[in-house]
Amino acid sequence: MTRENTLLKVAIIGVGKVGRTRLNILEAHPDVRVVALADTNDQIASEFTQYSCYTNYTDLLNNEDVDIVFVATTNKHSALAVIQSLEAGKHVFCEKPPGRSIEDIENIVTAERRFPNRKLQFGFNHRFHYGVMEAKSIIDSQVLGKVLWARGIYGKMGGAEFETCWRSKLDESGGGILLDQGIHMLDLFRYFMGDFNQVQSIVQTMHWDIPMEDNAFALLKTQDNKVAMLHSSATQWKHKFNLEVCMEEGYLNLTGILSSTQSYGDETLVYARKDYDGHSGKPGNPKENKIFFDKDHSWSLEINSFLNAIKTDTPILSGNSEDALKAMQMVFDIYNADK
């Protein structure tokens, strides 16, 4: 049954930084009405007096008549929150990563199968960045031929509170920078190149006093011999996002990604054709097409995609549970390959 022209009632579980970002977008969205929040921090009740607030999300699920639940908890709680929300009959949007382990996401997938009429999407918002969407168009159009290899760097500096924040507690997070941020790059590798079946890696704690990796280096190979190289880092003192994709007839480079902090620089996409004879420049230095994107609507576009799937009762096409499971398998394949 489609639900066109009805306001969808929404609850958010986890009102930290990411939960608040989702809240801001949902509050402005014409198709939804936020009705309830849950967070272990009991201060949210005084901060968000316009909503029903809970310190235990199961109370929210038992008491609130909502259509959709956004799960933005720490990794430790996300899998159970998703499963219980599905069991309560809700459509669910869950931030990445989908839990702390393969077992977590497998449990989610099992629950999802029990409720085929519920929509479940995961927050791989990088797919909805304009630069990534443009790159996807170029790759899928095959205007530059088939993909040969990709090289991705995603790095941030950790930060002053890095060693004490929840992300650096293994019990809360389940992994280090690879699980937290590198998973986005792995998802993009798979989005552009397909599934990988061979992995080599070096996963190390090089600098920070934390019980998980702060740097991961990986080589991945697909069944049809495409190769991707990843460096995911928490010691990148100048934040960096860089994804190069080499194709048979040319290449593209995604540099920078727009974020709330603007710390990853301008979002630009460069693409060019290979040029043997130097007609468009010098040999090995072709004339390049450079595209700038000055807006980041990725969060809104991602939510629109989710809401559209609910309203039209169509499958989740991007960021579904298969995407989440495969991305988690890549993360843990990289962890295991270094053992």
Place this chain on the structure above:
Amino acid sequence: MKRSMIVGVTNEDVVHPENIKTKLEHTRSVIEKQLADDNDNFTDSDCPACQSTEHSHAFDMHTFHYHQCDSCQSVFMTPRPNIEHLKTYYNDSEYAAFLKSETYKSSMSTFSKQLVRHRADQIVINNQQIENSHGRILLYSPKSSELKTILDTNPKLNISTMPAFSQNKKDHHDTGEFDLIAAFDIFERLIDPISSLKLLFSSLKVGGRLILTLRSGSGFDLLTLWENIDLVPVEHMNLMTVEGISKLMDNCNIEVQEISTPGQLDVQIVERIKTDKDLEINRFASYLINSRDQFTKNEFQQFLQRGLLSSHLYLVGTKK
């Protein structure tokens, strides 16, 4: 909004080769004079971009008169030739014959090969971004058959063409059937770009894309050189600014996805004409041209591209 630019240098002599310049200018001047002699049959025009009736004389070029729109600052010819004049100019003149000659084509081959490949890529990538595209592409008045030849090799595309100056209804495709329409370097030449845009609009499906390139009225070369710019009047009747073409699209119910000015020649054109004519130009431009090295000039051209201040305009819009 996204903006595109080209990284790398294109030398003007690749785009305007010296060896054909004399013949080109001579044959063109003959047909221009022939048209100018019949200017009693020219028609007045308001701003072809924003349609404002408020405009004032800007400059004259080879006896043709240019006005500037008070509202959007677009520069345009008024009065202007009629369709019969254009048919003569583009089809039945010695100039037209030279444009079709092997001498001309071989002189332009390096540049046109790159350009056609680039435009084919733009069409293919844009088509990929259209929801439920069936690859039905219309090339509006393509300069040559090369673009269609390249695109025809793509099995996902079905390419049609439509001449710009045909009054024959059978040439018109107004059934809303096309996923994408590309009109490269034509809108600056049209007598009535608004009517042409409406025709293209009716040919496009809802959600379909329109790609335009044209010489703009926002370019550093035009704004620096003004009456000394080397326009080709009949081929540059409409020099729409970024603001003007935005209004035109809005008025025609086309949502602009991208406006860019990826031109590479502004600084070179200013330098060439300043030198050739020993011109006095504004202090900044003069300092840039006379005192700064090629690196700075190239960087400045990149700045012009990025800031929508170059004279070659690229637009992608979607039919609402």
